[in-house]
Amino acid sequence: MDKIIFATSNQGKMDEIKMIMEGFPCEIVSMKEAGIYAVIEETGTTFEENAIIKAKEVMKLSGCITLADDSGLEIDYINKEPGVYSARYLGEDTPYSVKNKTLIDRLNGVEGEDRSARFVCVIAAAFPDGEIITARGTIEGVIGYEEKGTHGFGYDPILYVPEYGMTTGEMLPEEKNKISHRGIALQLMREKLMEKLNII
Numbered sequence: 701m702d703k704i705i706f707a708t709s710n711q712g713k714m715d716e717i718k719m720i721m722e723g724f725p726c727e728i729v730s731m732k733e734a735g736i737y738a739v740i741e742e743t744g745t746t747f748e749e750n751a752i753i754k755a756k757e758v759m760k761l762s763g764c765i766t767l768a769d770d771s772g773l774e775i776d777y778i779n780k781e782p783g784v785y786s787a788r789y790l791g792e793d794t795p796y797s798v799k800n801k802t803l804i805d806r807l808n809g810v811e812g813e814d815r816s817a818r819f820v821c822v823i824a825a826a827f828p829d830g831e832i833i834t835a836r837g838t839i840e841g842v843i844g845y846e847e848k849g850t851h852g853f854g855y856d857p858i859l860y861v862p863e864y865g866m867t868t869g870e871m872l873p874e875e876k877n878k879i880s881h882r883g884i885a886l887q888l889m890r891e892k893l894m895e896k897l898n899i900i
C-alpha cells in the first residue's frame with residue numbers, strides 16, 4: 701500500500717493530520733496531492749453518515765484507502781443543533797458573530813449544566829475491500845453567556861470548557877490542538893488503522 705488519501709481540501713486540516721500521523725508507515729496525502737477533484741454533497745443526518753459518504757466516494761474514485769471527517773457543534777438543550785448543519789446554520793455566508801449570538805439568545809434563561817454542548821469530529825476510513833471504520837472525538841463544554849476569545853474560528857468563542865476555565869476561542873492554537881475533537885478522533889483512527897493493517 702503506497703498511500704492513504706484524506707478527503708479534504710482544507711490545508712489547515714491536512715497540516716494537523718500529517719502531524720498526528722507522523723511516523724505512520726505510509727504517506728497520507730490530500731485529494732489535491734492525489735490529483736482528485738470532487739465536490740461531495742453532505743446529505744447525511746449524522747456526522748458518521750457524512751464522513752462515510754465522503755470517504756466512500758473518494759475511495760471509489762481513487763481505489764485507495766480514504767479517510768474523511770465531519771465535525772460540528774452539538775447543543776443538548778436545542779436537540780443537538782446546529783450539529784451536522786454547523787457550517788450551514790443560518791446560511792454558509794452568515795458571519796459567526798451572528799450565528800454565535802443567535803445560539804446564545806436561544807439559550808436565554810437556560811442555566812448551568814443545561815447549557816451543555818460539545819464539538820464533535822468523526823473520521824471515517826473506507827477500504828477498497830468495502831470495510832468502513834469510524835472514530836469519534838469530542839470536546840465537552842457549556843455554551844457561554846457571551847462570545848470570548850479571538851483564537852480559532854467558527855463557534856470557538858462560545859464553547860466554554862470548565863476544565864480549562866476558558867472558551868476554545870481563548871485557547872492558544874497549540875493548547876486547543878492538544879485536546880481537540882479532531883485530534884482525539886485522529887489519534888483513535890491512527891490506532892484503528894494500525895490494527896486493521898497489522899502494523900506493530
Ligand code: IMP
Nearest residue numbers: 769770771772773786787853854855856
Ligand atoms: P467541517 O467538518 O470542516 O465541515 O466543519 C463543520 C463546521 O463545524 C465548521 O464550519 C464550524 O462551524 C464548526 N466547527 C467544527 N469544528 C470547530 C472548531 O474546532 N471550532 C469552531 N467551530 C467548529
